[in-house]
Amino acid sequence: MRKFYPALLIALVFSFAAKAQLIKNFTQEGQQITKFDNLGNAVDAHDGEIAYFNGTYYLYGTSYDCGFEWNNKTAPFCGFKSYSSKDMVTWKDEGYLFDAKTPLWQSRCDGKTYGCFRPHVIYNKKNKTYILWINVYDNVSGYRVFTAKTPIGPFIETKEPKIAVNSNMPAAGLNNGDHDLFIDDDGTGYLALTDWRTRGTIVIEQLTDDYLSGTGKVARSITNGNTEAPALFKRKGIYYVTYSDPNCGYCSGTGTSYKTARSPLGPWSEGKKISDNSCGGQPSFVSTMKVNSETIYLYGSDLWNNAAKNEALANFYWAPLTFAEDGSINPMECIKSFSVTKSKKNTSGSAPLETNDFKAFSDIGGKIQRSQSFTAAKSGRLKTFEVTTLKNGYPLEDLSLDFYESEAGKIKGSPLAKIIIPRDSLGWSARGFVVNPNVSVTSGKQYTFVLKSDTGKGFYGFAYNDSASNSGTDNAAISTDYGQTFTVEKNRKLKFNWLIE
Template sequence: MKRKQGLTGFLHFLGAVAAAVLLGSCSPGTAKQAKNTGFKPGELWLDTDSVHINAHGGGILFFNNTYYWFGEFKTAGVAGNTAQFGVSCYSSTDLYNWQNEGIALEVSDQPGSDIEKGCVIERPKVIYNQQTGKFVLWFHLELKGQGYAAARTAVAVADRVTGPYTFVKSLRPNQGQWPLGYPDELKTKKYADKLEWWTPEWYQAIDEGLFLQRDLEGGQMSRDMQLFVDDDCKAYHIHSSEDNLTLHISELTDDYQGFTGKYSRIFPAGHNEAPALFKHNGTYYLMASGCTGWEPNAARLFRASSIWGPWEALGNPCVGADAGLTFHSQSTYIVPVQGKKDAFIYMGDRWTPKNPIDGRYIWLPIQFENDLPVIRWHDAWDLSVFID
């Protein structure tokens, strides 16, 4: 890895070597990886140092003719489900071959830090702010030792795309703010103290905003998340909220480092997570999954002519064998392919929570049929499937 300095850098190097040994690939420096000429979903994906890429739950930033892949740096064993190193970064000019750029955001050794080693860092995404010249990293954060109770999002910034990123803050979004179009009569509606979960009465209360009310003062929960920068350079933070029952789309401030307080709810009580938003021919598409823990389920696709909605449910965009399990994966990002017409790649994770370092990547082409995105399985494929 690059930027290895002192003990921290040495530990990062050891982590890379351990990854190579555990996954049966060559140790860094013993052999150069043969150049990839396509994608093989679900197989080991070796970087240019012949080590399995370690960037789970990730996202892509295209900057200065180069793709940058940011993701969760995992380690072996169940402890690897917590952040032991931080957020990793890789670079590529062709999407096939990736160079390890090191740890972009390091966890802290300081006890009590929001990003203390052993916290949970998930689904990191980076966007570039043209006004400030800063690279802005957001991620889902759970505080060390608190399970998934904190339900925060966090932001870090850097002057260089590969980092190092400086942690700024963590928070729950939209503190004290009601979503767009929320009826006044529901803002003060009272609910029974102990509604039984999963009953029709409980679902109705969730739909109306039971958890929205509960979290208003401290800010809304934020877990699985995504960033999206629109054509007008407005940026949005899309996240699973209300105990993973409702997706929120929140507008970011002009510097991309905070929330304006403007946000909307998508399909309240719909139980959606793993959002991945993209735009095609003026239409917004949002992929998500159901909530079944680490186990895969059927993908869900939504469509809208405005990012604020209304959103239309389109069903599962996957077709073929194992489509009902999203080909044993969960969405994390949709990659627009530069220089290709109508070219987008579904970017998913095949989770292995007992040994998270061995998680695999499922990248598949999105093709448009009757103006709808469709995803089919390919054992192997390359970018020639798209029109130049």
């Protein structure tokens, strides 16, 4: 058997005419959708925000691909990632905001700590600097602050900020938590935060002119407790703060409430709930941004995997908030999608691979195997093959990718190629893995690949959609008896790409 490690599948750059594009949250059947970037890898940036700088959208979030797991003392910290987009549909992976693999950052953020979360970035017009705040639990303030010259970094850490709330508490405790950053029309910056010492009340503090620390001007206990994840924004002279109500780490389906004020420091109104379950997630942000020359207030929630071992599988809900004539926020409807206009030219550096309505799932291992048939469009050699996969739950054995001839979806004979994908070469998020089968194929003939593993612990995953109604006999199938028999899954297609030369 041959072992292959990940390679990069290069795509061409294409131009596209401007047209309406859908930002999708759910399928027509109401199932969650995994968002993929322009190279076909799952977007791995959670519990952060989408910011808008100079005509480009930037998604910031915590990465889970390396295997970070809350409350697992052996889990590494993966770092914070950013993605860029011109339309919030096609995303380009811009990499990590700073190097989190160092011993210092592992000691601050790995599984032996409470972790590090919630990257938020704002721009200081006066200093022409991008400012990053993250939530940590190794110091007194609960935050660390960075600066950079570009929205994607690299970000360089500055001194620890001074925060009025809990400034006399011991370091490395549960002092302050989830936060948000807001810049008012006059350039004044504010930090909205969660005060854990008062059981999760929301606090807002005015920032210094450079946005690197607090001023001590603060509004405390805006909520009564049991809340977190504030998002502060302004619309038509009214300030709003939304928040998770109640608080619940990594829970799927906490509520969203909000309050209003005429000043960021209050006084604040009574709270109103706009969603009982945040569309299946936990509130993460509300971002003020331009879409098609219109200002929208984009609400985001993290569709967590219920604190499962692999939160890299968590998805996203994004949709504009709507408002009544009196300025109150309308109850959320949890829409399946909303429209934007795609830019005339794709500037992401490569053509987007097929990613529509795919979902990531994992169950491959032991008696469970997955297969997919495909028909060769021309004769030649199957030189390059990319399959989307992942690992989940610490599998002990490698993943096997086998190729067969097939007819009407049924495997024929011995494998044409058997390729071992080492478990240590896979991450926890769904990513394309490229191999070189070098198998001779004939135009019009059907072939099948099988994903399997002898692991008795953990699983391997795949991405799929259930909209392949015109696939003929090129279907996905599942075996529950170690590959002895396969049952066709009608209209299902696994996510893969191939190149015949």
